[in-house]
Amino acid sequence: MTTVENRPTQAGESVDLFVSPLGRVEGDLDVRVTIEDNVVTSAWTEAAMFRGFEMILRGKDPQAGLVVTPRICGICGGSHLYKAAYALDTAWETHVPENATLIRNIAQACETLQSIPRYFYALFAVDLVNKNYEKSELYEEAVRRFAPYVGTSYQTGVVLSGKPVEVYAIFGGQWPHSSFMVPGGVMSAPNLADVTRATAILNHWKDNWLEAKWLGCSVERWMQIKSWEDMLEWLEEDQAHYNSDCGFFIRYAQDIGLDKYGAGVGNYIAPGTYFSPELYTDPTIDARAEALIGRGGVYADGQWHTYDHLRVAEDVSHSFYSGSRPLHPWEGETNPLDPAKARQDGKYSWAKSPRYDIPGLGYVPLEAGPLARRIAAAGPGPADHADNDPLFADMLDKLGPSVFVRQMARMHEAPKYFTWCMEWLSQIDLQGSFYSKPVERESGKGWGATEAARGALQDWIVLEDGKIANYQVVTPTAWNIGPRDADGTLGPIEAALIGTPIKDMSDPVELGHVARSFDSCLVCTVHAYDGRTGKQLNQFVINGMV
Secondary structure: OOOOOOOOOOOOOEEEEEEEOOOOOOOOEEEEEEEEOOEEEEEEEEEOOOOOHHHHHOOOOOOHHHHHHHHHOOOOHHHHHHHHHHHHHHHHOOOOOHHHHHHHHHHHHHHHHHHHHHHHHHHHHHHHHOHHHOOOOOHHHHHHHHOOOOOHHHHHHHHHOOHHHHHHHHHHOOOOOOOOEEOOEEOOOOOHHHHHHHHHHHHHHHHHHHHHHHHOOOHHHHOOOOOHHHHHHHHHHOHHHHOOHHHHHHHHHHHOOOOOOOOOOOOEEEOOEEEOHHHOOOOOOOOHHHHEEEOOEEEEOOEEEOOOHHHEEEEOOOEOEOOOOOEOHHHOOOOEOOHHHHHHHOOOEOOOEEEEEEOOOEEEOOEOOHHHHHHHOOOOOOOOOOOOOOHHHHHHHHHOOOHHHHHHHHHHHHHHHHHHHHHHHHHOOOOOOOEOOOOOOOOEEEEEEEEEOOEEEEEEEEEEOOEEEEEEEEOHHHHHHOOOOOOOOOOHHHHHHOOOEOOOOOOOHHHHHHHHHOOOOOOOEEEEEEOOOOOEEEEEEOOOOO
16 A cells, blocks of 8 residues: 555645545446545546446347356346346246245345345445544444454354355255246255255354344344334343444444435335245236335335336446437447547446436436335335335435445345245245246247345346347446436436545545445445646555455
8 A cells, every 4th residue: 555645635625536446346346536625526436347248148049148147246146047037037928836936036035135244244344443433432342343354243244144045055056156047937846855954044044143143132023123213212122232233333333424424316216026926927027016025116306106117228428338318228239339439528437327217307316225125115005915114214214315324224134034035935835836838939028127135136138039139237236336327417326425524535434335335246446636736646445355
């Protein structure tokens, strides 16, 4: 690490800070921010890596997406498989046995359960021991728990995070990069020993991490929390709650101000995931919403809207692709440009800018992820089988969006998804069918969607003459890190960075808190520049785990 100069900005001074990469997962996320009086006033997020999976799939066999898209990500490959299977289910008009839906649900949820503690301890909480927080009375306790590799909670959380994907491997044969979900069901025929073992593994994860370390209480007690006041009452109710990792994080996050910044656009998207098996035996796009357990929806400008995939479009005005107007993914294009030349036209990212057409508002940026899911779960009119959870709508109303609220939404899903998995395991009919051979139709359109750990993940497929004519993948990371659109409207992370206070220009950990609260699936060198002279102020690493 080399520091050229480290000082606060002066009154009226504008400084540009370039962070590359900012993520800790996959790929490269570059962030440039303008800072005035030690507060971020503008931001640009750049996906620095070209992938081109849509181009790879063009002209391939319709089932190629089942093999290719899970390789997009080494962390949520199961989620990619899940939505790719449903994209073909809807295009081929398949029949999916109830058992297959249960297995798909369990595998998808277990992948997310794996991600929750691993993400919190290994990717997010390590920043909580940053030296900028040494003056906090809770700092020493934060170090004891969350210090990378040696923290008492870090070790337990990261080690036990692998247990849920053992369940995935029981049903899917392997994790990651399984391809056992296929149009018409799953290539899996579990027996009683498989179900018993899966149940034991999840109970071990629950007993030794979820309840013992994270909650300090039973899953059932936590699920009784329906409001911010309920959460605060829970915190003070028992010393085990107060001193759990969850209780400590609630206290420490507020003490160091994580509830004060990182708001973002305040609008949210969730296509939803997990199906009530008897309601989705013949998957169609039109019937999807009514069959969901994890509800879908859009929340924008203070209003809930039914999710409609036809209202999605991708803008490439500031992306390294050719194109002149927003396109729905069925008509989507992926035509890359030379980035060196494209930058001359104001383009600055390999990510497209997904937008959603809100009646009366037009195309707007939406945040994807756990907070979006939790807001969708609080929407009006849930069916009896669907998630009905008002907690985070209440927190959003009383606290506003922030790094803290976004984190709590993610962690809240651990007990919720555990409960669902145990219910689904108990419903498997071991004597029933797990697969129904489909008719492989020559042409058609399909759409498959799910909620990956990081949010809305969707595939749109167009089939012609028995081949893939068009395949477009829109990831949650694209929703969140997409650049400005044709109107100059900032993407969600760009907007969330605005207003972020920077205490130490040589170690802007606050930028990491904001970006990592979205858990962008893009895998730090930092360059700071004086906005007036262009002079480099400093160069340093912001990772915290190097």
